[in-house]
Amino acid sequence: MPVDIRIESGRPIDLLPPPRRARASWHLRANATVVAWLALTVVAALAGDALPAPSWLLIHVFLLGAVSTAVLIWSEHFTVALLRVRGPSERGSLTRLALLNTATVAVLAGVAYGPWHLAAAGAALLAGVVLWHAAVLVRLVRGALPGRFGHVIGWYVTAACALAAGGTLGGLMAARTVQGALHERMSAAHSQVNVFGWIGLTVLGTLFTLWPTVLRTRMSERTRRASRAGLWLAAPGLTVAVAGLLAGWRWAALAGLAAYAAGGLAVLVPLGDALRRRRPHTGAAWMLGAAIVWFEVALAADLVVVATRPAHQVAAALAPLLPLVLVGFVAQVLLGSLLHLLPAVLGGGPARFKENAALLERGWPARLAALNVGVPLLVLPVPRPVALLGWASVLAAALAFVALAATALTRPRPPAASPPAASPRVASPGGGGEGGPGRRRALPAVAGVVAGCLLTAAAVVVAASGGSGPATVTATGSRTVEVTLSGMRIRPAVIEAPMGTVLTLRVTNADAQRHDLRLATGERTPMLAPGQNATLRLAPLGGPVDGWCTVAGHRAAGMTMRLAPTGTSAAPRPQEGTGHTGHTTTEAAPAMPTMPAMPAMPGPLDLAAPMSSGWRPHDATLRPAPGGTEHHVEIRADDRLVQEVAPGVRQRVWTFNGAMPGPVLRGKVGDVFVVTFVNAATMGHGIDFHAGATAPDGPMRTIQPGERLTYRFRADYAGAWLYHCSTMPMTQHIANGMYGAVVIDPPDLPKVDREYLLVQGELYLGEPGGPAQVAKIRQGAPDGWMFNGTAAGYDHAPLAATAGERVRIWAVAAGPGSGTSLHVVGAPFDTVYKEGAYRLRTGDAGGAQALDLAPAQGGFAELVFPEAGTYPIVDHTMRQAEAGAHGLFKVGAPPQH
Numbered sequence: 001m002p003v004d005i006r007i008e009s010g011r012p013i014d015l016l017p018p019p020r021r022a023r024a025s026w027h028l029r030a031n032a033t034v035v036a037w038l039a040l041t042v043v044a045a046l047a048g049d050a051l052p053a054p055s056w057l058l059i060h061v062f063l064l065g066a067v068s069t070a071v072l073i074w075s076e077h078f079t080v081a082l083l084r085v086r087g088p089s090e091r092g093s094l095t096r097l098a099l100l101n102t103a104t105v106a107v108l109a110g111v112a113y114g115p116w117h118l119a120a121a122g123a124a125l126l127a128g129v130v131l132w133h134a135a136v137l138v139r140l141v142r143g144a145l146p147g148r149f150g151h152v153i154g155w156y157v158t159a160a161c162a163l164a165a166g167g168t169l170g171g172l173m174a175a176r177t178v179q180g181a182l183h184e185r186m187s188a189a190h191s192q193v194n195v196f197g198w199i200g201l202t203v204l205g206t207l208f209t210l211w212p213t214v215l216r217t218r219m220s221e222r223t224r225r226a227s228r229a230g231l232w233l234a235a236p237g238l239t240v241a242v243a244g245l246l247a248g249w250r251w252a253a254l255a256g257l258a259a260y261a262a263g264g265l266a267v268l269v270p271l272g273d274a275l276r277r278r279r280p281h282t283g284a285a286w287m288l289g290a291a292i293v294w295f296e297v298a299l300a301a302d303l304v305v306v307a308t309r310p311a312h313q314v315a316a317a318l319a320p321l322l323p324l325v326l327v328g329f330v331a332q333v334l335l336g337s338l339l340h341l342l343p344a345v346l347g348g349g350p351a352r353f354k355e356n357a358a359l360l361e362r363g364w365p366a367r368l369a370a371l372n373v374g375v376p377l378l379v380l381p382v383p384r385p386v387a388l389l390g391w392a393s394v395l396a397a398a399l400a401f402v403a404l405a406a407t408a409l410t411r412p413r414p415p416a417a418s419p420p421a422a423s424p425r426v427a428s429p430g431g432g433g434e435g436g437p438g439r440r441r442a443l444p445a446v447a448g449v450v451a452g453c454l455l456t457a458a459a460v461v462v463a464a465s466g467g468s469g470p471a472t473v474t475a476t477g478s479r480t481v482e483v484t485l486s487g488m489r490i491r492p493a494v495i496e497a498p499m500g501t502v503l504t505l506r507v508t509n510a511d512a513q514r515h516d517l518r519l520a521t522g523e524r525t526p527m528l529a530p531g532q533n534a535t536l537r538l539a540p541l542g543g544p545v546d547g548w549c550t551v552a553g554h555r556a557a558g559m560t561m562r563l564a565p566t567g568t569s570a571a572p573r574p575q576e577g578t579g580h581t582g583h584t585t586t587e588a589a590p591a592m593p594t595m596p597a598m599p600a601m602p603g604p605l606d607l608a609a610p611m612s613s614g615w616r617p618h619d620a621t622l623r624p625a626p627g628g629t630e631h632h633v634e635i636r637a638d639d640r641l642v643q644e645v646a647p648g649v650r651q652r653v654w655t656f657n658g659a660m661p662g663p664v665l666r667g668k669v670g671d672v673f674v675v676t677f678v679n680a681a682t683m684g685h686g687i688d689f690h691a692g693a694t695a696p697d698g699p700m701r702t703i704q705p706g707e708r709l710t711y712r713f714r715a716d717y718a719g720a721w722l723y724h725c726s727t728m729p730m731t732q733h734i735a736n737g738m739y740g741a742v743v744i745d746p747p748d749l750p751k752v753d754r755e756y757l758l759v760q761g762e763l764y765l766g767e768p769g770g771p772a773q774v775a776k777i778r779q780g781a782p783d784g785w786m787f788n789g790t791a792a793g794y795d796h797a798p799l800a801a802t803a804g805e806r807v808r809i810w811a812v813a814a815g816p817g818s819g820t821s822l823h824v825v826g827a828p829f830d831t832v833y834k835e836g837a838y839r840l841r842t843g844d845a846g847g848a849q850a851l852d853l854a855p856a857q858g859g860f861a862e863l864v865f866p867e868a869g870t871y872p873i874v875d876h877t878m879r880q881a882e883a884g885a886h887g888l889f890k891v892g893a894p895p896q897h
Helices: 021-050 054-083 090-113 116-142 150-174 180-215 223-247 250-277 283-308 311-346 349-360 364-379 384-410 437-465 730-735 771-779
Strands: 004-006 012-014 477-486 489-491 494-497 501-509 533-537 545-548 560-565 630-646 649-656 665-668 672-679 708-714 719-724 739-745 754-763 784-787 799-802 806-815 820-824 831-834 837-840 851-853 858-864 869-875 886-892
Touching: 021 054, 054 090, 054 116, 054 150, 054 180, 054 311, 090 116, 090 150, 116 150, 150 180, 150 223, 180 223, 180 250, 180 283, 180 311, 223 250, 223 311, 250 283, 250 311, 283 311, 283 364, 311 349, 311 364, 311 384, 349 384, 364 384, 494 501, 630 665, 630 784, 665 672, 719 730, 719 806, 719 858, 730 754, 730 771, 739 754, 739 806, 754 799, 754 820, 806 820, 806 851, 831 851, 851 858
Parallel strands: 477 501, 494 560, 630 672, 665 739, 754 806, 799 886
Antiparallel strands: 004 012, 477 489, 501 533, 545 560, 630 649, 672 708, 719 739, 754 784, 806 858, 820 851, 820 869, 831 837, 831 858, 869 886
16 A cells, blocks of 8 residues: 655655555455455354354454454565565465464364364464564565664564464463463463564554654654664563563563553654644544554553552453453554545545545544544443443444445546646555556455455444344343352352343352353353352343353353343253262253253264274283382373274363373272372362272362362272262263272282273263263263273273183273173173172182172172183173173183193
8 A cells, every 4th residue: 555754855755665466466365364354253253152262262363363464464565665675475475374374273273172282283383474474574674775764674573573472372371281370371471462562563663654644744853763762662571571470470560561661652752743743633643543542541551450460360350451452442543544545545646535535534523432432331341231332332433434435435436547646645556547457456455444344343243242132121120149159050040030120140159169150141250269259230131141150061061040031931940969079960950051962872983993093002901009008199180181082083081190091099908098189180170089988078179270189098998999080060070081990909819810900981972061962971871881991992902811811800880870781701700899898709609790880889800711712891781882891802822831
């Protein structure tokens, strides 16, 4: 786009190099990508809660997709224009643009749908692309002749480095390498470096030339000095602020932000000089001025938040202030720039330039007022109808601009005219008269810009309102309700009130793990730690409103509620379950939309298919009890592992020590086990050892990510015992793999030739905690059954034995809903030990055909294989055997003497 700066001699400087058709074509294709991202922003807004992470996706589709793509395009373009050099190769530019968009898609898909490796790889690629972009800009500077505008490029290069840092932090968070307070601090640092670094530094650097151009005055003599001083303050300041947030050093972060703010004030010095020479007299100038003001307001608010809150609370506190940056700053910079640039892009000579400028400026005071009145209504804690009025105000201003721009595009064209070469303010776009190639190339670009504005405005409104909401309801009264989050339930589950009642919900987390409350109308509490509370003041009740906890799996487990106007159909109140160690069961149907019906039989698994390359079977060999009477063990919870659970089927599982089942603890009666339990996962987990006798309040409590506890128990009784996650809903935690076995030898346990341990569990495919998977868990309809974490795994890696050897097979039924009837085809058991007692001993006249175990029971059986061959071992509940509870013993011939 053509831009000029008037310097003291009065000679305009065209910021565009001589146009080339290839570069114009490149810009058209590049800006079409921006419009596509804006369209996806609308899709994300319309999808709402149908997406796995609606707010996160909406923000990142817009900022990472649309805004970052635009910054990459235009920072390169203006570098070429300001330095008056030949631009980099079109192939390189398109490659960087393609890689940036590939990285963005990977980040969005990886965070929203998994696996996390995809998001982390995307973040790494993103950082690499912007660093490549920065290197290109540096090369352009080195190849240019000395000029007055080279200092601006330093802002663009620094901004690119900021996004590389922000992308790295985002990748680490996506990989879930950190949890708890450190994760929250990293989130705050991530937002600071991206918003104030990547976007803020780019815009601040551009304003040195854009602002005096819009005011149509010369650039201040203090510009170069102010630019260098501002960058030397802003860049190190932002670095210190980000480091301080990461380390949890509030005052270091505050000092860094103060330095950044000082750099921003330095930028204002030459802008103020231009303002003193020429007052704003156009809509473009006033909008850019308002955008600068909102940027400073957002920065001041950021300083207050960082000064008054611990670093791990900064991200949550800044979330409501996002409209200050997105609408007040970014949107107004966009609209103000377009008001100034579009008349030149439309071309048509000096007369047409004046007509289009007058058309686009029509009613600008009203539009300016509507836009800037709307911004505080989006940020302040006002009632919902007032907030919607703010969004309507912002939308009206955006749509008015779109309508005027569309009119300028479609009005009848005069005969071809000469380029406006005599215009003192605007340079002609490529010699394009009304009918020339510059005009033809400009029309698609302008159409894309207009479509982008329209799509962005629609996305903003839909995102704010959550879709088409109910009509305004007149308030008829008020009521305060105490809401408690505990035991995988929201109490009360149904709140009835007359139509028009203004409800205030005082929400308290009385549980041992974190919860929040989100309403379908958009109101939500922050994530509440145990004992914390928050208050939600709602709009007058106009219809049924659903609410739920957003922690993974909690909504599906029954943490839902409904606000119901009196006389309307409300969801039934959930039944209360009987707890285990204080935990409520999740068998009762929750107050939520009916889950899709699941088949009674498990889905078809191709158990005869080959296992994937690199698959290793779980080692079923049970080693002897270690010496000593006290055993120290560390068990780490992790809910990010992907494991092959059936031939060719990989599933994310929740594990202890990175395996399903978890590590085996073996000892003798009277031994003491000291277990250090570490939560290295992304949500709360606990652990329950059935082999120990201890009050569950302390050692079995749920601990949050990054926390640890010591669980000490004495094994007073022999047997094969289950241990599992004790966090509600336990059905989900066990079904997703958080279980293992403790083997305590009976006194005088005879030695045998081989010992194996089989822990049988159910397989539920799907996203852990997702509605579809939870529905199958509730209905007791697994997709399969597993020995030691893999369906039919020991068909593909048979267990070894030799004919004539005595083999002891320990077994534990992990469930959560089904047991086992363990049977070896072709070899009866001569010894059976179940739940702490022998049912059959070697030498007895009888034999046993199966070891039957209910869920959470354990024992062992012994046998001697009579001859070499292949012996299946199955759960004789045939339905379960045919769906994966099946393996093989490969029995060899005894050695010949």
